[in-house]
Amino acid sequence: MKVTIDKWIGVSTWHWNHAQDEVCGICRVAFDGTCPTCKYPGDDCPLIIGECKHAFHMHCLLKWLTTESSKGLCPMCRRRFKTATE
Numbered sequence: 001m002k003v004t005i006d007k008w009i010g011v012s013t014w015h016w017n018h019a020q021d022e023v024c025g026i027c028r029v030a031f032d033g034t035c036p037t038c039k040y041p042g043d044d045c046p047l048i049i050g051e052c053k054h055a056f057h058m059h060c061l062l063k064w065l066t067t068e069s070s071k072g073l074c075p076m077c078r079r080r081f082k083t084a085t086e
């Protein structure tokens with residue numbers, strides 16, 4: 001599964017307002033924290049937002065997409081996951 005990242009969410013856009021939920025839908029850790037494999041929030045552990053407006057830690061999402069059961073779908077709404085391009 002090859003994933004195209006159209007947009008990286010860095011610190012300049014850290015005050016996101018797209019997320020409907022304040023925790024990552026995969027690891028359930030808040031977005032101002034990090035995914036389970038990172039230590040420092042921000043640039044080192046960016047967020048990724050899909051066209052469906054679901055947001056995740058990028059690392060959590062990439063890990064999810066490498067699992068066979070993901071089938072390239074958003075884990076929240078089961079729509080094909082594509083990064084938002086706005």
Ligand SMILES: [Zn+2]
Nearest residue numbers: 024027057060
């Ligand atoms: Zn996460």
Ligand SMILES: [Zn+2]
Nearest residue numbers: 035038045059
């Ligand atoms: Zn991370």
Ligand SMILES: [Zn+2]
Nearest residue numbers: 052054074077
């Ligand atoms: Zn979704």
